[in-house]
Amino acid sequence: MTPSPDGTATTLSKTFSRTTQVATTINASPASVWHVLTTAADYPRWNSTVVSLDGEIKPGSTIRLVSTLDPGRTFKLKVKEFEPSRRLAWGDALGTRVYTLAETNGGQTLFEMNERIGGPVFPLFASKIPSFEASFEQFAVDLKAAAETAS
Template identity: 30%
Template sequence: MEAARSEKVSLAHHKIYTEILIDASPDVVWSVLTDTGSYGDWAAFLVDIKGEIRDGTQITTVFQVDPAKEKLTTIDHRITVVDGETFFWAEKGPGGIRDNHHFRVEPAAEGKTRFIQSDEIMGGITWLMGGRLAKMYEDGYQAFNRGLKAEAERRARAK
């Protein structure tokens, strides 16, 4: 199961929601999600996180917004973490855009996991580029989710 949608709340406010069902336990999915050193092996769009996924720490995220181009976008974030369940940041980034980006791991039936990646972008130049950014983020988050699914299911089978 996979779902994705974006919603234009206003001219300068867009919401993005993606989810995927993963045939692995929440513990396995969380371990892959927080194993930032392995992102280079499986992650798309969000291709690297430098730093530890721990409450209150600062991380540096590396995005490849357009897979057809080599250009990478690097942004520093202070994160909030509920261990084993979620991590997120809510800060202003390039162009003055406020980004409320969430990663959530939820138990699902039969030992599976629902992984949800959502975001809200608002303010700054969102009024100008919000629709285009929301679509790029939705596509990128889906690619990331598929990579996470493949890696978590691979690790679950290897156990």
């Protein structure tokens, strides 16, 4: 399932997992978008879906994220993939969020974000997890604005 780059999030739910994704085209280079995505201290400034993000976004590090979806909970997430200006992934035992950047022929960046959550016990708590679609759409809007302003 490849997302359309129109900024509309979609979700595919299965018995043992749920995957939400969004894509948008950003009028900035992948390097500029990467800089915004990997500067942890700036997240609360540009990203209205994040309450706080502590730690450094670098290979193998652990960050502590508080989201507006569940502001009473701090997610401890390990940076699992780190390919500058191309791919970033972080997550925990239940899920992984992947960000991919690809330069278009016009010098823009195609940004895609997807998150898969799940596992053997997923059906037991799936109904308690809010939809990510509105949050993903807002993340894409906020990232686009921040990267286009910075470049």
